[in-house]
Structure formats: C-alpha cells, structure tokens
Amino acid sequence: MSAQLRTLTPEPTTLSEETLRDFRAEFRGSVIGPLDSEYEQACVVQNGAFHGRPGLVLRCHGTADVVEAVELARRSRSLVTVRGGGHSVAGHSSCEGGLLIDLSGMRAVTVDPRHGVVRAQGGATWGDVDRESQLFGLAVPGGIVSTTGVGGLTLGGGIGWLHRAYGLACDNLRAVELVTADGRVVHADDEHHPELMWGLRGGGGNFGIVTAFEFDAHPLGPTVMDSTVIYDAGDADTLFPLWRNWADTVPEEVTTRALFWTMPADPTLPPELHNRDVFILAALYAGDVENGQRVLDPIARFGTPVADLSGPTPYRLAQSSFDAFFPRGELLSYWKSIYLDELTDDAVELVLRRSRQRPHPLTMVHLPLLGGAMKRVDASGTAFGDRQAGYMLSVDGNWLDPSDSVRVTEWVRDTVAEAATLPAAAGTYLNFSGDTEVDDSVRRAAFGTNLRRLTRLKTEYDPENLFRSNSNIPPE
Numbered sequence: 001m002s003a004q005l006r007t008l009t010p011e012p013t014t015l016s017e018e019t020l021r022d023f024r025a026e027f028r029g030s031v032i033g034p035l036d037s038e039y040e041q042a043c044v045v046q047n048g049a050f051h052g053r054p055g056l057v058l059r060c061h062g063t064a065d066v067v068e069a070v071e072l073a074r075r076s077r078s079l080v081t082v083r084g085g086g087h088s089v090a091g092h093s094s095c096e097g098g099l100l101i102d103l104s105g106m107r108a109v110t111v112d113p114r115h116g117v118v119r120a121q122g123g124a125t126w127g128d129v130d131r132e133s134q135l136f137g138l139a140v141p142g143g144i145v146s147t148t149g150v151g152g153l154t155l156g157g158g159i160g161w162l163h164r165a166y167g168l169a170c171d172n173l174r175a176v177e178l179v180t181a182d183g184r185v186v187h188a189d190d191e192h193h194p195e196l197m198w199g200l201r202g203g204g205g206n207f208g209i210v211t212a213f214e215f216d217a218h219p220l221g222p223t224v225m226d227s228t229v230i231y232d233a234g235d236a237d238t239l240f241p242l243w244r245n246w247a248d249t250v251p252e253e254v255t256t257r258a259l260f261w262t263m264p265a266d267p268t269l270p271p272e273l274h275n276r277d278v279f280i281l282a283a284l285y286a287g288d289v290e291n292g293q294r295v296l297d298p299i300a301r302f303g304t305p306v307a308d309l310s311g312p313t314p315y316r317l318a319q320s321s322f323d324a325f326f327p328r329g330e331l332l333s334y335w336k337s338i339y340l341d342e343l344t345d346d347a348v349e350l351v352l353r354r355s356r357q358r359p360h361p362l363t364m365v366h367l368p369l370l371g372g373a374m375k376r377v378d379a380s381g382t383a384f385g386d387r388q389a390g391y392m393l394s395v396d397g398n399w400l401d402p403s404d405s406v407r408v409t410e411w412v413r414d415t416v417a418e419a420a421t422l423p424a425a426a427g428t429y430l431n432f433s434g435d436t437e438v439d440d441s442v443r444r445a446a447f448g449t450n451l452r453r454l455t456r457l458k459t460e461y462d463p464e465n466l467f468r469s470n471s472n473i474p475p476e
Helices: 017-026 063-076 126-136 150-155 194-200 233-247 289-300 315-320 345-356 372-376 402-419 440-461
Strands: 003-005 013-015 030-032 056-059 080-083 099-102 109-112 117-121 173-179 185-189 209-216 223-232 254-262 277-285 311-314 332-340 364-368 391-399
Touching (some): 017 063, 063 173, 126 315, 173 194, 185 194, 254 289, 311 315, 345 364
Parallel strands (some): 080 099
Antiparallel strands (some): 223 277, 223 311, 364 391
C-alpha cells in the first residue's frame, strides 16, 4: 500500500507500493501506517493536547534503521518529526501527515561501573537509565518524571533532582552517536567534532538524531533522603518565604522545589488530601542519608503539614514519585517558564497571588531552586547558555476538557508576562515551553549570545532544516 506524506513544500508526496516494499526489505524496525493495528497507539504522546496523525511511522530498532529513515525523508522531502520519549510539552513528538521517526524501540542501557559511564540508546527513558545504573550504585542527572525521554531532556539542558549536586543532564554528556541530515553517522565528544558536542549540550534536536548518549555517572543510592512535605495552600503566605530563606542557605547536595497544586482524588492518596489545594515542599539530598535527614528536616517544621512523606527512599522511587500524576496522553498541557535571579519579595507576592488564581486544579505553579554545580559552567561553555539565575518559575497549565484550552493557555501566558516585568526575571527554559513555534525573541531569551554560534552550527549540519520539529534554530 502507498503512503501520502506532507513535505517541506505545499504539495504532498506519495511513496509508492514499490518504494515502500524496497524500504521494508532493508528496514529492520516497524513500518506503521494508518491502517495498521499499532497505528493508534503510535499516535499517542504525553501531551494530550496533540493528536497528530503521521502519514507514516518508522519505529527504528537501531542506528542503521535511523540512517534508512533519514535517507527516505531526504529523497521524499518529507516533513520529519523525531520522537524519543514523547514528552515534548510543545508537541514536537507529534506530527500531522508527516514522517515520524520513532526511537521508542531503541531503549537499551549499558553501564561501565569501573569508569562510571552509562550509555543509553536514543529512545531510552530516565526510568530505563535509573534501573540499570542503580544496580551499580550510580546515577545520571535526569528529570523528575521517570517516563521522560533521555534525548529531549538532555538536548534541551536537563533540570531535575541532581542539577545542584552534579550539574544538568547535558553537563554530564560525554559523547554521542548522531545521524546527520545527510545520513552520516558521527561520533562526537570533546575531541571529535567538539563544536557539534558544544551545540548538543542544550541546543536541542536541531543538528541530527542522537541514537546513543554516553554520560558520566555519579555514586548515589540505592537509598537517598527524599522529602515531600504537603501543607494546606492557605498556609503558603507564611511558609513560602520561610522556604525561600531556607533554600538560599542549603548546600549543593540539596535540590529543592516548591509547588502549588490541587491534589487529585487518587485512591493511592490519603482521603484528607483528595481535591485539596496544597503547597508542596520537596527536596532530595544527594549524599549521606543521615546528613540528608538533618539538612532537610526544617521543611517539615515550617508549619503543621497535612502529610509528611519524608524519609530514606530508594532513589528509583524518588525519581518516579510524580509519574502517576502525569498519565500519558490524558492531560492537556501548556507550560511556560522564566528564570528569576532571586526570589524577591515582589516575586513571592506575584507567585502567591497567581497561585490562588489557578484556572484548573491540575494546573501547577512550580519553582525549582537552581544554582550549585549547574551555575559553575560559563554561559558560553555549553549551548544551554546563562546559568546565573537562582530560581526558575514554571507555570504548568494542565487540564482535561478541550473547552478549557483557551482559558488555561491565556492564564499561563498572562502569568509569565507579568513575571517578566520583575527586575529579577530573564531568560526561559525551552524544555518547559508549550509553544510549538518559537521566534527570535524566545531564541535570544533561551540562548543569549550563543544563538549566533548555534545558527552557524545549524547551517553546517542541517542547511535545509530537515530537523525543524523542535525549538527550532533556522539555518542562515
């Protein structure tokens, strides 16, 4: 059967039965079309706001398959989308009518405990990495939801639970295997293709398809001190400044965040939490458990918690504790973020006021503490850019009914626009952006003076902008 695909021009292209037959003869993965039984599931991504229906899905099983997929895309001039874990808030894991290169069949992870190195295929999730690395008491800085793909999070920077202790995910990236837009397989590290390696540390998926990531891992686990203290939202006016004052003094082993949310009526949660507006203080200590208990103890004593879930916890469990609240394909989401050099009293007032006005119970206002190891890397040291901010304000619009989409999206935009007027506000984290298209002002906010260098790199490796379904950096 033939397949019709969107292209880089207004006119679609048709892959004939003969073309697809010849392609299948070489391709070792799955070629999935709209009439195949796997197709509907292949269309599902994390963000339920996107229901793209690709013209063809190529589920790769190895690097050779990725090369074949890229060459097919080049010959047909198809519109290409690359999917790793499928968690892109902006819908970059989904496409309508185009060619979807799906890496979800490539999830192998191997560990070299002697040298502290972890290698993960391009479709692996952080849960895959944690499962293998924790066998040897090692951890790679990842995100905060274990089903998140390694690829998207790393290439966009990688803020999580270990960025203060060990830096961003991209800071721990030591080498990649990448398929370029012209179908070459390139090994890049700090000695081979160093400029490309610089761009992959935070520049997104603009330069090719990474089929394998190699990371430095750090001794951690299997048990860590993990604190999750849940307060009633009505106490936040008093507790939020106390948390800020504490967070400004903690050692680099501590990564902490404050969250404003409404607890769902989930049967796994105590009934007293169901549908309750809450202020959550969460922290993880990357070090000795006893020291961690002492250091994290204050956040449970700022007031009277509704629930205190703190204690020594398996690292893998700490890494996946938010998973159940982000079911794949069910929540509709639109997020925006902005960095804050410091959490001034004006910023505290704004966050408290806007948090009380959240347009949907599942919408979250989220403030991770930054700094530590991630701050010690110069702005020009990686594509990620400036790291001097002390905090990030992430406004995570989540809802269930499509009729709420305009209302929630506008509220998120208005909240971040107001935050942008604060003297301490600047920049943005593109991994926490719901905008499918970005303009020059957003690119400058994200990359600063690195943008010109990234544009040159894009022009060298992808002059026709084949890889454009991302926070795109157009070639010159």
